[in-house]
Amino acid sequence: MRTDGSHTVRYMKEGTDMASAAANTSAAVSRPLRTGDRIPVASVRASSEASPNARAENLIAETGSPTCWVADERDGFVWVEFDLGATYPIGEMRVRNYRQSLPGFPDLWKRGLRRITVEHSLDGERWIELAGEGAPYELVPANGSSAGAGETSIRWGDQLARYVRIAADLRADGFWGGYDANDRFGGLSEVRFYAGTGWAAEPAEAWNALFRRASGWTGSDGIYSIPLDGRDSHGDGSSGRTLLLFGDTFVGEVDPATGRRLTMTMINNSMALLDGAEPDVDRLRFLWNDADPAVPDSAIVPATPKAATVDGAYYWLQDGACVGGSFYCFPMIVGPNPDGPEGFQFQVHGVTICRAPMTPEGPDFGAMEQFDTPLYGATAAGHRAYYGAAVMPHTVESNVPDPDGYVYVYGLLYDRLHRAVVARALPEQLFDGARWTFWNGSDWSLDPAQAAPVSSETSPEYSVSPLRGGSQHGRYALAYMRSDEPRAVAIQLGDSPVGPFEGEIALYACPEAKEGGGRYVYNAKAHPSLSKPGELLISYNVNSTSMDDHVRYGDIYRPRFVNVRRIE
DSSP states (O other): OEEETTEEEEEOOOOTTSOEEOOOOOTTSOOOOSTTOEEOOOEEEESOOSSTTSOGGGGGOOOSSOOOEEEEOTTSEEEEEEEEEEEEEEEEEEEEEOOOOBTTBTTGGGGBBOEEEEEEESSSSEEEEOOOTTOSEEOOOOOSSOTTTTEEEEEEEEEEEEEEEEEEETTTTOBTTOOOTTOOEEEEEEEEEEEOSEEEEEEOHHHHHHTOOSEEEEEEEEEEEEETTSOOSTTTTTTSEEEEEEEEEEEEEEOTTTOOEEEEEEESOEEEEEESSSOOGGGEEEEOBOSSTTSOBOSSOOOSHHHHTSTTOEEEOOOEEEETTEEEEOOEEEEEOTTSOTTOOEEEEEEEEEEEEEETTEEOGGGOEEEEOSOEEEOTTSOEEEEEEEEEEESTTTTOSSOOSEEEEEEEEESSSEEEEEEEEOGGGTTOGGGOEEEOSSSEESOGGGOOOSBSOOOSSOEEEEOOSGGGTTOEEEEEEOSSSSOEEEEEEESSTTOOBEEEEEEEEOGGGGSOTTEEEEEEEEOGGGSOTTEEEEEEEEEESOHHHHHHOTTSSSOEEEEEEEEO
């Protein structure tokens, strides 16, 4: 146990001997849209259940008649845990105490819990005690007759959580009857959650399924999205076509029955075209160099003087944009590094600009130009910095609020942490490195060595997106994967394209990070043109350090998605 500010943080992982129960709430409880709406519960489990009629799932049942959960604990410590299935700002929790009444047993209400602790978590493993209004919490007892008796309202102050745990020690005023080793039952009748005001993050299952494939393109990371018409704003992809950029890519066959890879070739980048903004497998087509069908190759291969000096050079594409009818992207020149650990045997040598006419079928690769750039180097303080990790056209063409006409290209400054830096150029200057300027913390400078960070942290790939509508209209969201545990999709907010981006909001703990076997999650980023109005679709990557793991489980290496939105 450790103390973190005003909260107590407990690291707990339940054993396999603890009872569990899962139940869906009624279909009548839909996702909350506004402050005060009911939050559905995906599943519930408990320390124990005294009988089949006293299951934890009764607490969220929509039966219309009194039900209950009762625990039977010899050591006196009981708990019940709720999984909301997504992260929500919780405004209120209403707890109805145990209220069963049977003829001849007038004191059953005393089995109701009394003094409780309430904890919340993003990942179900790291718990923070709620210590808001009314803490420490004491539940109102029920009298066993009135349907409305025994209800306690606990205010949450808009705390973000996916998991909630209510716990009590029956030996220490944990229930109203006082502890008796021969009658050690304690429980509740009903628990309901209501939305506060703040950010919500919900798994986007249809998008997750879109990239679960058994033939051809069978896995990759990266995934940047570029609308072919240049309109990179919320909802603008619904009637157009989007180019998706990927990093290292598996091409081959996966056994759909076992999930094991049967054949695989890894190429260093690939692309896809998606018609519209819905996750429709019939509207998705993948692209790579298939001039020799038997030997797949990367969509773009290095062709610059700098790349020619690197043995075995290849490209990781990074982000890009369609500006003035041309495709731009900023690939890193990467070479092998056999001294690196498994899964990280590479080294970055530079950043290139690629430009090609954008056609309805994607970039015209035959007309592509490639140039080395000054977008990889060191700052005056000696920290490595490079650009292309995120691109935000802030032009009339891109349909963003209050455009200033520039294309912003974000990068990374590494000083033991990854921090965001930013450069910009007018569209006609993108291919002229001498015209680029770099934000130095107060103004724009022609000297890239003067670049100053605009965020306290980011991930190696991320995004910066203008927000539309609601209380956050006109602000900018930097979406990334946080480096601390739990590994979670997070955002920081700023008031301009150069931030400063502050106030980390951890939104969604990625469950794949808990699967073990060398698996890890990384590089979250937003896709505004694929997002519905009022939402921000954010992807993150899942990988493994073990190639054997990739062979056994062909479903690991693909992007996952969450929808982020405000509840107000």
